[in-house]
Amino acid sequence: MPNLTRRTFGLLAGAGASTLAMPYYARAQGKPRAVVIGGGAGGATAARYMAKDAGEDLDVTLIEANPKYTTCFFSNLYLGGYRDFNSITHGYDTLASNYGISIVNGMADAVDRDAREVVMADGSKVPYDRLIVAPGIDLIYDSVEGYSEEAAEIMPHAWKAGPQTQLLKAKLDAIENGQQIVMVTPPNPYRCPPGPYERASMMAHVLKEKGFTDAKIIIIDPKPNFSKQALFTEGWEKHYPGMIEWYGPDVHGGILSVSADSGEVETDFDTFRGDLVNVIPAQKAGMIAARTGLTNDTGFCPIDPKSMRSAADENIFVIGDASIAGDMPKSGFSANSQAKVAAMAVRGDLVGSKVFPAKYSNTCWSLIETNDGVKVGAQYAPTDEKIASTSKFISQTGEDAALRQATYEESVGWYKGITADIFGA
Secondary structure, three states: OOOOOOOEOOOOOOOOOOHHHOOEOOOHHHOOEEEEEOOOHHHHHHHHHHHHHHHHHOEEEEEEOOOEEEOOOOHHHHHOOOOOHHHHEEEOHHHHHHHOOEEEEOOEEEEEOOOOEEEEOOOOEEEOOEEEEOOOEEEEHHHOOOOOOOHHHOOOOOOOOOHHHHHHHHHHHOOOOOOEEEEEOOOOOOEOOOHHHHHHHHHHHHHHHOOOOOOEEEEEOOOOOOOOHHHHHHHHHHHOOOOEEEEOHHHHOOEEEEEOOOOEEEEOOOEEEOOEEEEOOEEEEOHHHHHOOOOOOOOOEEEOOOOOEEOOOOOEEEOHHHEEOOOOOEOHHHHHHHHHHHHHHHHHHHHOOOOOOOOEEEEEEEEEEOOEEEEEEEEEEEOOOOEEEEEEEEOOOOOOHHHHHHHHHHHHHHHHHHHHHHHOO
16 A cells, blocks of 8 residues: 555556556545546536535545646637736646645546446546546547547647647647638537637637738538627627638538548538638547446436536536536536535535535636627526526627726636636635
8 A cells, every 4th residue: 555645646556457456545534535536627626625615524535637737718818829828727736735635646447336436547446435527528529520539630629728729829820821720610519618719719819910811710610600609700890800701501501521631621512621720529528427327318417406416326426518507508617616516515415514505607708809808607596407597698799998808807817716716826
């Protein structure tokens, strides 16, 4: 048994060794064990709130494959040159040092629901009394014929922030005046509904800043409409006239295939060639959710709207992009909000703390051009059937410049606040 502390676990055994030789992370001092899979906006928030609010009464472990996490939200601002990459990348040291959370850097391969153990890729096991699953999304590469993990190295999706985001940025910076970018956007449901259209705005901003007004961005969309459409359309006409063209299915007739070799997107209507092609395929819950039997035929995970508890297992909660969260969109804000509800429910289960009625909220900000920010959001409450919207708001077309600047500045403040809320200040 390795010398384990409550603060940091290390996985010491190599892959392929006997299971009997693998580390087994035993219950610390008889405390109930809460384990979280996934260290993104949902998972890290849940771990921090459980550790912060339960203190020494609960043993909290966070399992995350990567030593650092790059937020998908605000990654478009990195593409647009408003942020550097380090500013959207966060580590887990504060969660370990300030909140006593045990960080396991490794890949969760399976969950033994009968034994209540997470089985790691190297064969080690992490036992739990309650498990929160927050694996985010997996990309369904073959939802677009011709697209694959290999093709993504030529036609980056950049929808899981990290190296793919840096690859897309490098390809964007290499675009010359007169060249063309083609985007293929995903069908519903997917992570960050306004994200592809903010991305197009940020790409146009980069080209405009260089004086490349003859460059063009073509958006091939499988959906007949999209989030904040009137706001984006107004902004594109105002800031980037003639640079961005959006084609819905009634125009292109359907996306047939893509070719990484030729840089082409074939539709029923025409074939579009891009000097840069950005393909964002369909999405589903992260693989561990399906392996654990938490998904249904939609590829996502049904939950109890009152607690985020899995419909398939009372000892497991599913939060963030992997969950079916009713009217809530898949966003970092939503995941953070759901995490607090799940953390409260886990504490209620394991240490008997009071559980208050669930309330949820979300806001999604988008930057169209410098200081021209827009937003959409809502408040939510659980019903017997789903998490339902109770009130909503959205920026209006024709707003004055001061309000748009204030909206952008609000988003910058929100990012600073929510990342502190997720990863610890």
